[in-house]
Amino acid sequence: MTTASDSPDNTDDSDAVGSGTARSSRIGRPGAALEVEGVSKHFPKLDFPVLDNISFSVPEGGFTTLIGPSGCGKTTLLRIVGGLTPATRGDIKVGGAPSIGPSRDKTMVFQHFNLFPWRTALANVVYGLELDGVPETERLERAEHFIEMVGLTGFADHYPAELSGGMQQRVGIARALAVEPKLLLMDEPFGALDALTREYLQTELQKICAQANVSVLFVTHSIDEAIFLSDHVIVMGTKPGRITAEFDVDLPRPRWTYDVRTEPQYGELRSYLWSELEKELTGAGGKLIGMSE
Amino acid sequence: MTLPGGTADLVRSGFFAEKLSKPFLMRVASIVVVLTAWQIAGQTKPTFLSSPSAIATAGWDLLVVDRRLLSAFGETLVGLGVGYAIAATLGIAVGFLMGRVRSIDIALLPYVNAMYATPRIALIPLLVLWVGIDFKLRVTIVILSSIFPIIITVRDGSKSVADRYLDLARSFVATGWQTWRTAILPGSLPFMFAALRFGAQRAMIGVIVAEMTSSVAGTGRLILTYGRFFQTERLMVPVVIIGVFSILVTAFINYLQKLATPWQKQSRGRAV
Numbered sequence: 001m002t003t004a005s006d007s008p009d010n011t012d013d014s015d016a017v018g019s020g021t022a023r024s025s026r027i028g029r030p031g032a033a034l035e036v037e038g039v040s041k042h043f044p045k046l047d048f049p050v051l052d053n054i055s056f057s058v059p060e061g062g063f064t065t066l067i068g069p070s071g072c073g074k075t076t077l078l079r080i081v082g083g084l085t086p087a088t089r090g091d092i093k094v095g096g097a098p099s100i101g102p103s104r105d106k107t108m109v110f111q112h113f114n115l116f117p118w119r120t121a122l123a124n125v126v127y128g129l130e131l132d133g134v135p136e137t138e139r140l141e142r143a144e145h146f147i148e149m150v151g152l153t154g155f156a157d158h159y160p161a162e163l164s165g166g167m168q169q170r171v172g173i174a175r176a177l178a179v180e181p182k183l184l185l186m187d188e189p190f191g192a193l194d195a196l197t198r199e200y201l202q203t204e205l206q207k208i209c210a211q212a213n214v215s216v217l218f219v220t221h222s223i224d225e226a227i228f229l230s231d232h233v234i235v236m237g238t239k240p241g242r243i244t245a246e247f248d249v250d251l252p253r254p255r256w257t258y259d260v261r262t263e264p265q266y267g268e269l270r271s272y273l274w275s276e277l278e279k280e281l282t283g284a285g286g287k288l289i290g291m292s293e
Numbered sequence: 294m295t296l297p298g299g300t301a302d303l304v305r306s307g308f309f310a311e312k313l314s315k316p317f318l319m320r321v322a323s324i325v326v327v328l329t330a331w332q333i334a335g336q337t338k339p340t341f342l343s344s345p346s347a348i349a350t351a352g353w354d355l356l357v358v359d360r361r362l363l364s365a366f367g368e369t370l371v372g373l374g375v376g377y378a379i380a381a382t383l384g385i386a387v388g389f390l391m392g393r394v395r396s397i398d399i400a401l402l403p404y405v406n407a408m409y410a411t412p413r414i415a416l417i418p419l420l421v422l423w424v425g426i427d428f429k430l431r432v433t434i435v436i437l438s439s440i441f442p443i444i445i446t447v448r449d450g451s452k453s454v455a456d457r458y459l460d461l462a463r464s465f466v467a468t469g470w471q472t473w474r475t476a477i478l479p480g481s482l483p484f485m486f487a488a489l490r491f492g493a494q495r496a497m498i499g500v501i502v503a504e505m506t507s508s509v510a511g512t513g514r515l516i517l518t519y520g521r522f523f524q525t526e527r528l529m530v531p532v533v534i535i536g537v538f539s540i541l542v543t544a545f546i547n548y549l550q551k552l553a554t555p556w557q558k559q560s561r562g563r564a565v
Contacts, residue, residue: 084460102466104466107464107465108464110461114457116476118480159556
């Protein structure tokens with residue numbers, strides 16, 4: 001079982017090392033939207049690390065997914081990248097610049113939407129801009145653009161309680177995009193939705209990402225979702241939380257124009273990913289069940 | 294006490310059942326039935342029960358003819374209003390501070406809990422020594438009666454603002470003040486109005502108790518006096534007025550809440 005530190009196949013560093021002329025003039029590896037280096041997380045009451053020396057990167061414009069069983073620390077990792085939880089050790093860089101704490105160049109989309117119930121859809125979308133002091137006319141203009149992008153035109157003045165789960169998450173996505181971040185951090189964003197809405201939003205998300213030109217770090221439980229959406233998939237294991245495998249998904253884009261699931265590569269990736277997850281679920285002496293250790 | 298015999302049968306029969314199934318009509322019918330029954334029963338024992346017509350006559354007398362009750366109620370209202378305004382302002386501020394600042398919570402909670410649990414009426418003799426028996430006593434007792442439930446409700450409410458809203462504010466790099474304004478304050482509003490309603494009821498009880506136990510004037514004193522002289526129909530007038538006033542105050546706070554928290558109104562129906 002490989003660990004994060006000796007995992008050889010980071011996708012983005014082959015052509016970018018050493019070049020000083022990056023889009024960002026700041027230090028760091030050009031071409032990477034996110035770099036995670038040696039991140040570990042310990043909780044005082046646990047005798048094993050929740051995250052053990054995690055390293056990976058997300059290339060600019062890339063879509064990377066973290067997948068793993070419950071308790072592998074993928075949500076904790078996402079919160080560390082988002083600056084909501086401090087890491088015990090390790091470095092995070094966004095767009096080449098060190099990233100400590102929350103910032104508006106990386107925004108989060110939450111599993112339970114986290115919309116303010118006292119704000120209309122529009123007022124939720126402008127939230128980040130409002131905190132930033134963007135003038136009202138510009139604020140509304142930008143918000144309208146993103147509301148249209150996520151397909152919520154006509155629902156701007158609805159309160160969250162008046163919207164379905166799927167529509168609430170569209171608001172969540174528009175809110176995250178409205179501050180024009182480099183990186184979108186999505187924590188099982190479709191996990192609370194029904195299966196049909198989920199599939200529909202997976203396609204929508206691909207269109208939105210292509211339009212908004214953001215890089216995405218995505219957390220999911222779903223094998224199909226991981227393969228359908230991602231350029232790169234990172235498989236995580238538990239106790240300690242670590243990277244156990246990672247691979248690229250080369251299925252041509254845009255993927256909503258054909259039936260991805262009938263591609264031979266899809267089936268291969270699916271069974272490979274399942275076998276990796278199965279090792280974690282069954283191979284480790286039932287370590288996911290009970291706290292016998 | 295017997296209800297006019299056929300009422301129940303009439304309600305059950307088709308015509309009335311249809312008309313009376315509407316909530317408004319049902320309420321009116323209920324009031325008419327109860328008042329009629331009271332009128333009939335009251336005429337047999339006027340001192341014990343009085344009757345709606347006797348109370349109405351006494352009300353006309355006390356409010357319009359000699360106006361004694363009007364001035365007494367005015368005194369009560371001033372004490373109530375001043376005390377409640379102070380209790381609401383202070384109570385909401387202290388409640389928020391206790392809910393969101395841990396050190397303040399730790400320092401104040403024992404006193405707030407102790408005062409909340411102690412029947413405030415037990416303090417009246419001491420308060421009479423301190424502030425006398427008139428206006429100041431009313432205000433003090435109103436404050437002591439209503440401020441602790443307000444503090445505790447606002448404290449619990451602001452504590453219970455869900456972590457996910459705070460997470461959200463933090464992830465968008467809200468400053469401390471922005472977090473208060475955009476997450477904690479609106480998230481606590483429903484609790485704040487519950488606190489105001491609760492506090493208003495306690496304030497009302499407080500002012501009447503103060504006037505009954507020690508004051509030389511006010512509505513509470515009038516009630517006591519009429520009771521001692523067995524003037525039941527007169528006694529009932531201020532009781533009814535206080536009751537109606539309480540209902541109006543609660544309705545007004547509900548109305549303010551509707552204005553301040555429009556997202557809580559009945560859902561217009563979910564879009565799909």
